[in-house]
Amino acid sequence: MCLGVPAKVIEIRDAVQHVALVDIGGVRREVDVSCVVDPDQGMDALMDKWVLVHVGFAMSVIDEEEAARTLAILEELGEVQEALDDIRQTEQMLGGVG
Amino acid sequence: MDIVRDFRDGAQAQKIARAIGELVKQVPDSHRRPLQFMEVCGGHTHSIFRYGLNQLLPDEIEFVHGPGCPVCVLPMGVVDDCVSMAERDNVIFTTFGDAMRVPGSEKSLLQAKADGADVRMVYSPLDALKLAQQNPDKEVVFFGLGFETTMPSTALTVQKAAQMGINNFSLFCNHITIIPTIKAMLDSPDMQLDGFIGPGHVSMIIGTRPYRFIAEDYKRPLVVAGFEPLDIMQSVYMLVKQLVEGRAEIENQYNRIVPEAGNRHALMAINDVFELRPYFEWRGLGSIDHSGVQMREKYAQWDAEKKFDLPRRKIADPDAAQCGEVVKGVLKPHQCKLFGTACTPETPIGALMVSSEGACAAYYNYGSVQIPVSEVTRSRTI
């Protein structure tokens, strides 16, 4: 119930009632976007954006830059670990030889 | 970028697990082993089991499954109240799927439906509102439950009902709030927690600031986490790092979804429609002060508690069921005497066995089989 699904905004249906059509993995559904409309920018700014949908309401605009940043941190963490693994393996091997 | 695929990379998860394994050795000896991290949210419990993350992590780290499965902490008396409304002739009773199978003292909503009551599963509270419009001669009740994640959706639906003058719609409000719940966990003498995996989607609404007391007053770290396997692994890494460096801070791993200030519009709707209850009764945990909300007087017309005369009885769980201990993390699900014998997902005795976010169901479905993360990545079944 608390998980929510990422969906892409493909059409603005009702700018007054804040209803938009989204695509959720190929399924289309109208959702309420009142929680993610920026009053300064209006509904159109949501077009083609990815939003997280919970029980019929878009609750957050997914920040793709932040997602990329998180992935980059993970990548780096993984790379450091890989390098460490390599160093250790080499040490073991050399230790074995010596 | 394919966010779902990228955050499920099995090889990457194994690397992070090894990095955690090395880091955890540097945690000061003053911490008892294994380290106990509570994931407050049932969504995290589900992911941890679904992807076998507990098997991937070093033995020095243990997850304590928190009370964050809203269906699982529903007292039986509340289910009885639902059934009593659903069984009235002029009522269409609506709710989310998970809530249908929770056992009441006599029956679940699903059984009430089989016996002829008009109970319908809806995807959104807005669907219930639509039903009310289509059936003006019926009373449509929506059973709303969940933490702050689902609270805005019911609040906005009630506002809409008021705006449009749809008076044959009402909300049976059983929403619960996260902060008093975490505080109760921290104050419980049974629990020795080293840190928290913070709920991702609750935080998307309330932001990260309300957690500050956990770091400041209780000196425990909390990392708000996403729900993909790599999100959780990274959050564990961040928690261990804080312990190594002797810090207790509120950090946000899930900033692609969670803004520090939360969602202003959603919070305004919540505040407009709901107010704190003096206390709320939890299944297994007893009564926790200010842990639930009720509808404000100005929305009394749409409040099922005011519209209907409800039994409101307190019903104790069957003696052999140990749901309370499991919710508190004192017992692991399989240590309950009924686990897998009298209590299974097909014949649930406690609600923890009903919801896919419940610890017992997660243990039952995934506990014995270890699914390598890499295979899950390939099949992408969620």
Ligand code: SF4
């Ligand atoms: S196995 Fe069933 S009875 Fe035992 S704790 Fe889990 S849900 Fe409750």
